[in-house]
Structures are given as structure tokens and as C-alpha cells.
Amino acid sequence: NEKKEKSKPLINKEFAAARTILDEMELHEDSWPFLLPVDTKQFPTYKKVIKKPMDLSTIRSKLEGGSYKTKDDFSVDVRLIFDNCETFNEDESPVGRAGHNMRAYFDSQWADLNSS
Numbered sequence: 874n875e876k877k878e879k880s881k882p883l884i885n886k887e888f889a890a891a892r893t894i895l896d897e898m899e900l901h902e903d904s905w906p907f908l909l910p911v912d913t914k915q916f917p918t919y920k921k922v923i924k925k926p927m928d929l930s931t932i933r934s935k936l937e938g939g940s941y942k943t944k945d946d947f948s949v950d951v952r953l954i955f956d957n958c959e960t961f962n963e964d965e966s967p968v969g970r971a972g973h974n975m976r977a978y979f980d981s982q983w984a985d986l987n988s989s
């Protein structure tokens with residue numbers, strides 16, 4: 874029977890690439906809704922509706938803290954931000970639009986990284 878494939882450690886090149894994409898996303902003008910965890914006192918229904926909250930500061934802590942074993946683990950958390958955004962926000966709202974813009978930006982950066 875197949876030995877379970879252990880996930881590879883996030884090698885330095887992958888770590889550096891993920892960090893660069895994260896740096897760029899934090900600087901994007903549309904990142905403001907995603908910089909910090911959603912304040913559940915400000916949005917009391919958020920915790921009930923969104924089962925796995927995620928934001929850029931949490932991803933930063935996980936990346937710097939070695940929580941991601943592969944660059945794809947990192948991308949799963951990034952996409953979770955935008956999926957949560959679509960669940961909770963109207964497409965035509967400021968936050969909804971920002972989420973679509975940020976997802977498109979990430980997808981483009983991610984494609985470049987994976988084509989290089």
C-alpha cells in the first residue's frame with residue numbers, strides 16, 4: 874500500500890514567493906476590508922454565517938510562524954478570505970466589489986508564480 878505522502882516543508886523559494894504576494898496584497902488599495910479579522914461586535918451575525926473567518930493579518934502570522942507546509946496551503950487561506958466575502962457581501966457593495974478585485978489580483982499573481 875502507498876506510504877502516505879508527507880507534505881513537503883514550505884521551501885525558502887516558496888516561502889519568499891508567498892510573502893511577496895502577501896506584501897503586494899496588503900498594499901493594494903482594495904485590501905482595506907481584509908487587513909484584520911472582521912469585528913464580530915460590529916457584525917454580530919458574522920460568526921454564525923462564516924464558519925472559517927480569515928484575513929490578511931492572520932495569514933501573515935501563519936506564514937511567518939511556519940504554519941503553511943506548502944504554497945498551496947497558503948493559497949487555500951487566501952481564497953477563503955474571498956469566498957467568505959462573497960458569502961456575506963453583495964457583489965455590488967463596496968466590500969463585495971473589493972473582494973472581487975482582490976481575488977482577481979491574487980489569481981493573477983498566483984498564476985505568474987506558478988508559471989515561472
Ligand SMILES: Cc1ncccc1N[C@@H](C)c1ccc2c(c1)OCCO2
Pocket residue numbers: 905906907910911912915916958961962968
Ligand atoms: C470583509 C468583511 N466582510 C464582512 C463584513 C465586514 C468586512 N470587513 C470589515 C473590515 C468592514 C468592512 C466594511 C465596513 C466596516 C468594516 O465597518 C464599517 C463600514 O464598512
